[in-house]
Amino acid sequence: MPSDTVPPHTPMLDRVRLPADLRNWSLDQLQQLAKDLRAELVDAVSGTGGHLGASLGVIELTIAIHHLFDTPTDRLIWDVGHQAYPHKILTGRRDRIRTIRQGGGLSGFTKRSESEFDPFGTAHSSTSISAGLGMAVARDLLGRDNRVIAVIGDGAMSAGMAYEAMNNAGSMPNRLIVILNDNDMSIAPPVGAMSKYLVRLLASKPFHALREVGRSVADLLPSPFRAAAGRAEEFARTYLTGGTLFEELGFYYVGPVDGHDLTHLLPVLRNVRDWDNPGPVLVHVRTRKGHGYAPAEAAPDRYHGVVKFDPVTGTQAKATPAAPSYTGVFADALIKAAEADPTVVAITAAMPTGTGLDKFQRRFPTRTFDVGIAEQHAVTFAAGMATEGLKPVCAIYSTFLQRGYDQVVHDVALQSLPVRFAIDRAGLVGADGATHAGSFDIGYLGALPGMVLMAAADEAELVRMVATALAIDDRPSAFRFPRGEGVGVPLPETLSPLEVGRGRVLREGTEAAILSFGTRLGAALEAAESLAAMGVSVTVADARFCRPLDTDLVARLAREHRCLITIEEGAIGGFASHVLHHLAVEGLLDRGLAVRPMVLPDLYLDHDTPQRQYEQAGLSARHIVSTVLSALGRANLRLVRE
Numbered sequence: 003m004p005s006d007t008v009p010p011h012t013p014m015l016d017r018v019r020l021p022a023d024l025r026n027w028s029l030d031q032l033q034q035l036a037k038d039l040r041a042e043l044v045d046a047v048s049g050t051g052g053h054l055g056a057s058l059g060v061i062e063l064t065i066a067i068h069h070l071f072d073t074p075t076d077r078l079i080w081d082v083g084h085q086a087y088p089h090k091i092l093t094g095r096r097d098r099i100r101t102i103r104q105g106g107g108l109s110g111f112t113k114r115s116e117s118e119f120d121p122f123g124t125a126h127s128s129t130s131i132s133a134g135l136g137m138a139v140a141r142d143l144l145g146r147d148n149r150v151i152a153v154i155g156d157g158a159m160s161a162g163m164a165y166e167a168m169n170n171a172g173s174m175p176n177r178l179i180v181i182l183n184d185n186d187m188s189i190a191p192p193v194g195a196m197s198k199y200l201v202r203l204l205a206s207k208p209f210h211a212l213r214e215v216g217r218s219v220a221d222l223l224p225s226p227f228r229a230a231a232g233r234a235e236e237f238a239r240t241y242l243t244g245g246t247l248f249e250e251l252g253f254y255y256v257g258p259v260d261g262h263d264l265t266h267l268l269p270v271l272r273n274v275r276d277w278d279n280p281g282p283v284l285v286h287v288r289t290r291k292g293h294g295y296a297p298a299e300a301a302p303d304r305y306h307g308v309v310k311f312d313p314v315t316g317t318q319a320k321a322t323p324a325a326p327s328y329t330g331v332f333a334d335a336l337i338k339a340a341e342a343d344p345t346v347v348a349i350t351a352a353m354p355t356g357t358g359l360d361k362f363q364r365r366f367p368t369r370t371f372d373v374g375i376a377e378q379h380a381v382t383f384a385a386g387m388a389t390e391g392l393k394p395v396c397a398i399y400s401t402f403l404q405r406g407y408d409q410v411v412h413d414v415a416l417q418s419l420p421v422r423f424a425i426d427r428a429g430l431v432g433a434d435g436a437t438h439a440g441s442f443d444i445g446y447l448g449a450l451p452g453m454v455l456m457a458a459a460d461e462a463e464l465v466r467m468v469a470t471a472l473a474i475d476d477r478p479s480a481f482r483f484p485r486g487e488g489v490g491v492p493l494p495e496t497l498s499p500l501e502v503g504r505g506r507v508l509r510e511g512t513e514a515a516i517l518s519f520g521t522r523l524g525a526a527l528e529a530a531e532s533l534a535a536m537g538v539s540v541t542v543a544d545a546r547f548c549r550p551l552d553t554d555l556v557a558r559l560a561r562e563h564r565c566l567i568t569i570e571e572g573a574i575g576g577f578a579s580h581v582l583h584h585l586a587v588e589g590l591l592d593r594g595l596a597v598r599p600m601v602l603p604d605l606y607l608d609h610d611t612p613q614r615q616y617e618q619a620g621l622s623a624r625h626i627v628s629t630v631l632s633a634l635g636r637a638n639l640r641l642v643r644e
Contacts, residue, residue: 008031010041020094021068021119032069032264038087040239040294046087046099048313050109051433053084055291055298055305056155059185059261063090063287067151067181067265070275076149077121077137081130081158083111084307085183086120093119103433105610111437118257125437127375127403128161130154131168131180132151135282138176145351148558149179149275156184157352160374165251168282172252175280184258185289257286262293268623325490328483331461333358335468336395336424339497345473346393349373357397357426375405381414381421388419393472397424400440402484414478415450417558421478423447424485428457428482429520429571430602430616435609440482441602444519444576447480447546454479454502455548457520457570457577461488462482463546469497484571486612503550511539514630515559519545519570519577522600526569529626536639540630553584560585565596565633569621573602596633600626 014031015038018024024035047054065088067078073093080086090108091099095117096386101107109116109547111125122133130152138150158164159182171178248255251404258275260266267287274283291306292298297316298305304318311318312326326334340346340362347366352375354360363370373380377398384394403425414421428440447455454474458464459483467481508523509530516526523544530540543555559566566585578599585591602619616622631637 010038012038012042013624014038015042015091015096018092018096021073021092024065024069024092027069029264029268032065032268036497037294039065039091042091042096042099043087043143044295044313046091046102047308048311049100050102050104051309051311052103052305053087053306054295055184055302056082056085057087058295058298059289059291059293060085060153060183061088061262061294062264062267063153063183063261063289066090066264066271067153068092070268070271071149071151074119074121076151077134077363078119079122079124079134079150079152080112081124081129081152081154082127083113083124084153085153086112089119090117094116095118095410103435103609105608105614106186107609109158109435109609110433111435119468123437125434126402127155127158128163130158131171131178132166133228134178134180135171135174135176138178139174142176149177151179151181153183156182157375160352161376162378168248168251169544171282174282177280178282178283178284180253180284181275182257182286183189183261184286185291185316227317240351248286253282253284254279255284255286257284259285261287261289273460297610306504318429323487325488326461327487328458328461328464328485329356330361330466331469331488331493332424332426332483333361334399335497337362337463339468339472340366342371342497343393343472345391346395347371347387349380349384349394349396351375351377351398351402353397353399353402356399357424359397369397377402378409381406381409384421385409385417385419387412388414388421393420393422393475395422395424395471398442399427399428399438400425401427401438403443404446410447410478411450415453418452418477420475422474423478423480424468424471425480425482427485429484430607430612430619431485432612432615433609436606439607440484440571441573442568443482443580444548444572445574448576448580450478450549453549454498454499456481456546457548458483459518459521459523459544459546460491462491462493463544464488465494466498466500470499470502472497473499474502482520484612488505489524500546503547503552505543505545505555507541507543507555509540509542511541511563512566513539513563514567514634515543515563516539516567516569516626516630517543517545517556517559517581519548519568522569522571522573525616525621526626528623529630532562532627533630536631537635538630538639545577548580549586551580553588555587556584557590559597560590563595565598565630567600567626567629567633569572569600569626571602573623574604576601598629598633600629 014035062069098108103110112120113123115122134150134152259270274285291302309320347369348359348362349371350359351355353374381394383585384396387394391395425443431438447453456467464483471479471481518526526542530542533540568581569577578601607615607618631639
């Protein structure tokens with residue numbers, strides 16, 4: 003509920019069209035720009051919702067980088083891209099910032115097709131150092147002289163990929179600047195004025211030169227003295243800055259730097275920019291999520307991602323849900339199961355709130371494991387638990403489980419280990435767009451021998467699928483469910499498992515059959531009502547399982563109807579492929595059955611509301627009606643009726 007106050011007064015920001023406009027500004031001007039930019043960001047996001055806390059935390063850092071570096075010639079990568087709202091405002095997109103995450107508007111992440119100032123898309127985390135190193139190598143091979151800067155959040159540094167990239171970069175001569183935006187974990191927090199002085203000294207050219215001289219002199223000393231000198235330097239830098247880990251990986255470490263103090267930040271980044279020595283450097287910047295906006299500072303977790311809010315009070319306009327969310331239903335069912343079974347444990351990869359496991363954690367703190375942004379580790383960690391008789395439930399978004407696919411195959415499925423995958427955000431997800439859509443899990447999990455793969459049609463079915471997965475103890479299983487509210491059906495009081503590999507028929511008809519996998523079932527039933535009004539008799543069934551497929555149900559629908567429509571919230575190669583394969587192998591297509599698979603279109607759908615996305619995808623009730631009529635050869639029936 004945005005306030006009715008007038009837009010903020012932003013005289014310095016009004017002078018910025020592109021980063022080049024602030025290159026020659028004074029410190030006072032840049033500090034005023036930071037105030038203006040913070041006010042603009044709060045006002046804009048209050049009207050659209052979006053990622054607020056992380057973006058507020060990098061206001062000064064964003065200004066400092068664009069002031070000192072020649073972007074976009076100098077490549078700037080934000081990791082994760084949800085902290086790039088200030089960057090978007092300063093790079094020619096201020097006039098569209100109030101469209102962010104809206105249909106047809108700006109993406110909530112960096113996006114190459116959106117601006118030349120976004121050299122790399124980063125909606126999944128921990129990719130910036132790898133991409134930046136690739137850009138740096140390309141630059142040097144092509145004889146260019148631009149700089150490459152990767153800004154990576156401390157959460158993103160919890161993923162193994164970041165360290166793989168650092169290990170590689172540290173062994174190479176290519177110049178790369180990595181800025182660690184540390185806004186949560188305390189690697190080595192700055193301590194007062196002395197720390198600031200030491201950081202500026204460590205980052206200065208004289209200190210850099212002095213350090214190299216010291217190393218040269220140490221090389222002339224006898225071996226015991228040389229070793230002692232090396233240990234003394236390492237101890238000093240570890241004690242003062244905590245940079246040994248990064249230096250062991252081959253980076254020259256500078257920091258920690260106060261990321262909200264431009265008098266501190268500018269000289270450090272200027273010196274780093276102007277160094278001409280080979281190899282990578284890491285600048286450790288300490289920031290605070292929500293900095294400069296009191297409500298976000300007080301509750302950084304609640305202001306990480308926000309809905310519309312009053313910019314004066316910070317009060318978020320959260321509507322009263324008509325039904326419980328699928329995520330909440332999953333969490334409650336898992337808690338209920340864990341109360342009866344002490345071997346049930348839950349694992350998440352840095353998304354306890356998003357997956358509902360924060361509720362489970364409050365009830366079972368010693369049986370909940372947040373492993374950080376490390377999906378590969380999460381999967382194999384769960385596999386290890388399963389070998390010892392625990393019942394691990396790995397709650398990971400569909401789009402993030404992609405990052406641990408090899409582990410799902412090799413460490414879980416190949417060994418028939420009973421790891422249960424709770425796949426949240428299945429299907430289209432609205433404002434987060436294509437990067438977070440759960441489009442591919444049916445295909446990539448459905449291909450695995452032995453995998454039990456389910457999709458909940460409503461929240462009651464989800465409860466039963468939680469029970470089903472926990473009852474399966476000889477192979478892996480997965481159940482998928484969407485973002486958002488359920489449909490409002492009553493929830494079962496007991497956790498009774500489904501019969502594995504058995505679907506259900508909800509409506510009997512004679513001419514056409516609609517076989518749904520997932521929450522498009524509601525649209526299928528709506529379409530059947532519309533078709534009945536046109537005189538078309540339709541059967542509607544809920545497959546429940548993709549693997550093992552209910553072949554008896556599929557055969558019955560094929561034999562008793564003229565056409566069969568399958569519908570799913572997934573890409574080509576998913577549920578429909580399993581159905582068609584069975585129909586072909588069993589000769590059920592030989593009698594002229596018309597089959598029409600309805601899947602997500604072969605493209606990446608941009609951010610919008612889920613309802614509009616499913617309209618664009620051609621998976622709404624009206625599209626089902628059209629598909630049935632076309633398959634029956636009665637495409638003009640609707641026009642006659644209307």
